[in-house]
Every structure is written in structure tokens, then in C-alpha cells.
Amino acid sequence: MNLSFFNQFTSPHLLGIPLILLSTLLPALLIPSPDNRLITNRLSTIQLWLIHSITKHFMLPLNKKGHKWALILTSVMMFLLMINLLGLLPYTFTPTTQLSMNMALAFPLWLATMLTGLRNQPSISLGHLLPEGTPTPLIPALILIETTSLFIRPLALGIRLTANLTAGHLLIQLISTATTTLLPIMPPISLLTALILLLLTTLEVAVAMIQAYVFTLLLSLYLQENI
Template identity: 55%
Template sequence: MNENLFASFITPTMMGLPIVMLIMMFPSIMLPTSNRLINNRMISLQQWLIQLTSKQMMGIHNIKGQTWSLMLMSLIMFIGSTNLLGLLPHSFTPTTQLSMNLGMAIPLWAGTVITGFRHKAKASLAHFLPQGTPLPLIPMLIIIETISLFIQPMALAVRLTANITAGHLLIHLIGGATLALMNISPITAVITFIILVLLTILEFAVALIQAYVFTLLVSLYLHDNT
């Protein structure tokens, strides 16, 4: 039972080689592009959503922070598309792998911290010791603030992994219960099927919300360091 339950989180392979990179490239192929002078409705809607998200997310940044806008917009589109990819039947969700999420979170977090120490070193160091701290508490507060700083990328990765994994497990469990109840109690099977449909719709929203939350937290870390 456990092996079947977690089978969808196993990295797929082809001829003994992992094909995660090919899977991560697949959503970008599906994004509509146009070489015409006039865009169609799909591309216009895509550009409007990108501009709206960029305006809302980058409005709090100064000129130095706004140079990250292309990276942050690419990040939210990548995470959102890969999250939605996992909702397709017989597919694989790369963002359920903690190693991949750490691979995104650590470099971005490190980039924001390095930017802070480069452009505003005094303000960045001041976060480790609040003003007016009593002398006996200075070593403890410095240790706590250092731990809280280094735990930020772990929190980013674990939050994304846990939310996507939990949703997929619930869909898998309720789907299996629906199939099992079809021969036992058709009425109960219909009720669980309705719950499954509602949960799938919720999971679509969660996939996009988690992409926005991940990118927004990176944006807030950047705002604190620029």
C-alpha cells in the first residue's frame, strides 16, 4: 500500500537515467508564443497576468530590487507550470522533491543575502542585534538571529514540498476510496467523487498560490536586503 501510495513521487527514469530535466522543460514548451504583430487572446491574457503580478510584486522595490523582476517572473511561471504539470494523469511533479526545491531556494536566498551585505552591510549586520539589547542577551540573540537567517531557505523549500505533496496524497487516497466504494456503495462513491472533483479544483488553486507564495517570500527577502 505504501509503495503504491508514494509511487507517483519516485523520479522517473529512461534507460536507467533520470528524465527530470526533460519533464521540467515540458511546461515551457506548452506556453503560447507568437511571432505575429497582433497577439491572440491566450497570449494577451498571459501578458496581462505577468504584468499584473510583476506590478504587484515589484512595486515595493527600489531600482536595485527591480533588476530582479525578470528572474522572479520566470521563477513564478516555472514553479506554477511544474505544479500544474503534476495534476495531469500519469505525470510527475518535480516540486515534490525537496532536493529540487532546496536547489531553487538556497541560491536565491544566498543572492539576496549577498546583495544585502554588498550594498548595505551595516543595516544587514544590524539585524543580528536589535538596538537596546541587554549585554547578557547579546550572544544568545546573535545565535538566534543567525539560525533564523540560515533557516529561511529550508522554510521556503519545505513549505512548497509539503503543500504539493499533501495535496497529491489526498487526491490519491480519495481517488482510491472512490474506486473501492463503487462496488460496495454507489451513493457513497458518488459523494467521494464529488469531493475528489472539488479537491482537484482546490489543488489547481494551491499549485498557483504556492508558486506565488514562494516567489513573494523571495521578493520580501530581496526587499529587506536592498
């Protein structure tokens, strides 16, 4: 029974064909496309307002060179937001619970920010490895520590997103199993666990949105250091 709790994190297959690509692309198909009408409907208006607010929020701390990343950062934010929220629905699969996918998303984006800094301002980018005013005996140790922390960044991005979503989904399944098990034995306790499940589901919706925001925000901060 313990193993069945982790079946929800297994990539779905149909006739031996993995469906993780389909589950990744499906949320993008649910986003309404803008039409050519002069007066748009409410859903399109809310969508445009949300995308505009997200883009403005991430672009404010960046200079004009960083504004070229507006489309990438906004797309990553919307992509993660849709996948995380749709993964909370019953009988669905959340691709962002897979560490391999999160690392495949985090590492190229982090590497792109690093290469941007090394191309545009190599001295400043390499200067982050050694703080100003460091005593001479501590220079080798600090360079090693800063280099290690630099290469840990994409790992931290992927693990943070995976761990938070996996823990939330696992808690929801554990409490829902306890609710159905206790219902015929102790109905009052079952109602209490159902209330806890409702509160946890609300919290998990907030976590899904916050983790998408944190992932994109950290990328924008890494970009800010390199432009």
C-alpha cells in the same frame, strides 16, 4: 499497497535515464512565444497581461535597485506555476514534490539576496541580527537566534513547497482509490467520495498557484530587506 501511494513521487526513468530534467523543461515549451504581429491573439494577450501583473505586483514594494530582479522573480513565479499546475494532470510527474529540487531552487536565490545585501549595505544587513535596544546580557542569545532563523529561511522555502504539494497529491490518490474501491460495494458512498475528490482537486489547483506565489513573495521580501 501503502508503498504504491508514494510511487507517484519517484522520479521517472527511461532506459535508466532520469526524465526529471525533461519534465522540468517541458512546461516552458508550452508557453506560447510572442509573434511580430501588430494585433496578437487572445492567448498571447492574456499571457502578457498575466506576466505584467505579476511583475508589477512584486516590484511595487522594491526600490529601483530591486527592479533588476524583475526578470528572475517573474521567471521563478511562472516556472513554479506551470510545473505545479501541469503536475495535477493524470500520468504526469511533479518535480516540485522533490525536496532536492526545491532546495536547489531556494538556496541559491536566498544566497543571492544575502550577498546582494552584504555587498550594497553590509552594516544594515548585519544589523538585522541584533534588534535595536536589546539589553546587553541578551545580545549573544539574540544574535544566535537571529542567525539560526536566517539560515533556516531556504530550508523553510523548500520544505513548505514540497510538503504542501506532496500532501495534496497524496490525499487525491487516497480519495480516488477509496472512490473506485467503494463503487461496486456502496455506490452512494462512492458518489460522496467522488464529490469530495472534485472539491479537493479544485483546492489543490488553488494550492498549486498559491504555493508558487508564496515562494516568490518570500524571495521578494528577503530581497527587500537587503536592498
